[in-house]
Amino acid sequence: MAQIALSDESKERISTLLDYSRTISHYGFIPFILYLGWSATPSKPSLFSLLSPFPSA
Amino acid sequence: MEYLQKCFYKTTGWSEDNIFPNITSNSQAILDFSIPNGCKLDISSKSSDYSASSFTLSNYNVINGSLAYLYSSIPLKNTLGTKNMSLQEALSGFKIIEPKELETKSEFSAVPSDISKPSLLYGRMYFPGSALEAMVIKRISKSTQLLIKSISNPNLSKNGTMIIYLQNNTSKLSREFIYSTNEALIGFRCLYNFGQNEKTSATSAKFSGQHLPIIPKLDNSVVSIGTEIWYAAMTLSPGLSTAFRYSTRSTTTGKPLTMTIACNPILGQLSSTYTVKTSVASTFSSRYEFNLYSYASNLSLGFELYNLSKQPSPYNDTDAIVNSSMKISPNSQSITISPGMSSIDVTGPEPPIHKQTVMAVFQNLVKQSDFSSVLKFSTSLNDRMIKLLWEGRCKDFLVSAGTRISLNPNTNQPEFNKLGVSFSYAC
Numbered sequence: 001m002a003q004i005a006l007s008d009e010s011k012e013r014i015s016t017l018l019d020y021s022r023t024i025s026h027y028g029f030i031p032f033i034l035y036l037g038w039s040a041t042p043s044k045p046s047l048f049s050l051l052s053p054f055p056s057a
Numbered sequence: 058m059e060y061l062q063k064c065f066y067k068t069t070g071w072s073e074d075n076i077f078p079n080i081t082s083n084s085q086a087i088l089d090f091s092i093p094n095g096c097k098l099d100i101s102s103k104s105s106d107y108s109a110s111s112f113t114l115s116n117y118n119v120i121n122g123s124l125a126y127l128y129s130s131i132p133l134k135n136t137l138g139t140k141n142m143s144l145q146e147a148l149s150g151f152k153i154i155e156p157k158e159l160e161t162k163s164e165f166s167a168v169p170s171d172i173s174k175p176s177l178l179y180g181r182m183y184f185p186g187s188a189l190e191a192m193v194i195k196r197i198s199k200s201t202q203l204l205i206k207s208i209s210n211p212n213l214s215k216n217g218t219m220i221i222y223l224q225n226n227t228s229k230l231s232r233e234f235i236y237s238t239n240e241a242l243i244g245f246r247c248l249y250n251f252g253q254n255e256k257t258s259a260t261s262a263k264f265s266g267q268h269l270p271i272i273p274k275l276d277n278s279v280v281s282i283g284t285e286i287w288y289a290a291m292t293l294s295p296g297l298s299t300a301f302r303y304s305t306r307s308t309t310t311g312k313p314l315t316m317t318i319a320c321n322p323i324l325g326q327l328s329s330t331y332t333v334k335t336s337v338a339s340t341f342s343s344r345y346e347f348n349l350y351s352y353a354s355n356l357s358l359g360f361e362l363y364n365l366s367k368q369p370s371p372y373n374d375t376d377a378i379v380n381s382s383m384k385i386s387p388n389s390q391s392i393t394i395s396p397g398m399s400s401i402d403v404t405g406p407e408p409p410i411h412k413q414t415v416m417a418v419f420q421n422l423v424k425q426s427d428f429s430s431v432l433k434f435s436t437s438l439n440d441r442m443i444k445l446l447w448e449g450r451c452k453d454f455l456v457s458a459g460t461r462i463s464l465n466p467n468t469n470q471p472e473f474n475k476l477g478v479s480f481s482y483a484c
Contacts, residue, residue: 027187029189030124032178034108036107036108037104038108040128045105050110052110053101
């Protein structure tokens with residue numbers, strides 16, 4: 001079976017890519033949830049009312 | 058947030074009792090309840106039907122907090138705030154395990170296809186440290202769901218861990234395949250419910266032209282057997298455990314009780330529990346553990362006591378419930394009576410009917426009672442400790458305060474291991 005030979009440069013590139021994707025998913029998960037909640041709500045609430053955990057009057 | 062997850066399961070018709078790790082949940086809720094650590098404040102709100110947010114602040118050692126957001130693809134309409142929520146619903150206590158009826162297809166056929174595959178996303182970020190806890194639930198079909206839980210923290214080795222569950226849950230059988238990135242752990246759990254359920258047995262009896270047998274069947278009881286197998290691919294270590302649960306209700310008083318036996322052959326651990334709801338407001342549980350290899354044993358006892366609130370409550374309608382159910386009973390009896398019935402059989406079907414109404418009355422009483430607080434107590438003889446927890450409603454807040462006192466093995470002096478109070482508010 002032919003093995004795919006990866007140069008050190010491309011290995012490094014892949015690892016940095018994985019690193020970035022991990023960081024993006026780490027910090028992007030909650031904004032993604034907020035976006036889904038915002039798009040599902042018919043009234044399209046303001047960003048503040050979605051973000052705030054405190055009950056709005 | 059756990060409450061919202063429960064609501065999601067309820068709305069989508071997912072039974073949590075049917076999953077193997079929950080097989081001993083009744084006794085665990087009374088014996089192994091968790092006690093808050095330090096002071097904790099939890100504020101949750103539902104910004105819309107589809108999204109909710111929660112904010113937690115606690116001062117255990119250092120002040121830390123977390124911010125959580127939840128999204129559900131189906132509107133969570135049956136949720137209540139802490140003001141209106143009943144205590145039985147808000148707290149995990151004794152749950153009556155009922156034989157699940159096979160769901161009819163008509164229930165879901167009316168629902169549009171995009172709602173029949175609901176999903177739930179949940180994310181919680183902890184401060185300081187910015188660790189992320191994430192959970193995704195995706196229903197693949199009516200009885201299958203994919204559950205992914207993950208913790209992502211740059212400080213942890215391999216940046217955290219992820220567990221993937223593929224669960225299949227039907228009224229008879231539930232199966233679960235688990236994979237965890239931590240040590241490449243692979244697991245399989247299954248749980249099987251014995252006994253024909255009430256609905257199908259009643260209909261089959263009707264169709265065959267025979268009445269229900271006189272001997273009390275497994276109509277109101279559930280016999281479940283479950284097992285789990287684990288294998289850690291990296292450390293080559295296996296794990297195995299099996300459990301048996303029998304849950305029934307007293308034929309005379311309608312009080313539910315649950316017995317379980319769990320056994321782990323590899324560690325030689327045997328554990329048996331007995332949990333009974335002794336009255337509408339109290340539950341008692343005991344557990345005996347024994348190790349076959351070390352002969353070490355432990356006996357744990359625990360109870361929970363509910364306090365009725367002083368305000369006039371639906372509790373006064375007890376007579377109405379009793380009367381109405383008694384009125385219904387002659388009608389329901391006529392369903393079970395078949396044409397070819399002998400004189401002996403006339404007395405025969407009477408007790409099961411009476412039994413059913415008693416059970417219904419008891420269950421309604423538990424559901425409708427308005428409790429103001431609950432006191433939980435548990436002790437373990439081997440560990441020489443006492444756990445106390447008080448949970449109740451104070452204004453619109455749900456307050457839980459607890460402590461764990463144990464005897465110091467060296468000085469024989471009692472000392473506080475844990476002491477905490479937690480406030481939560483949701484609307």
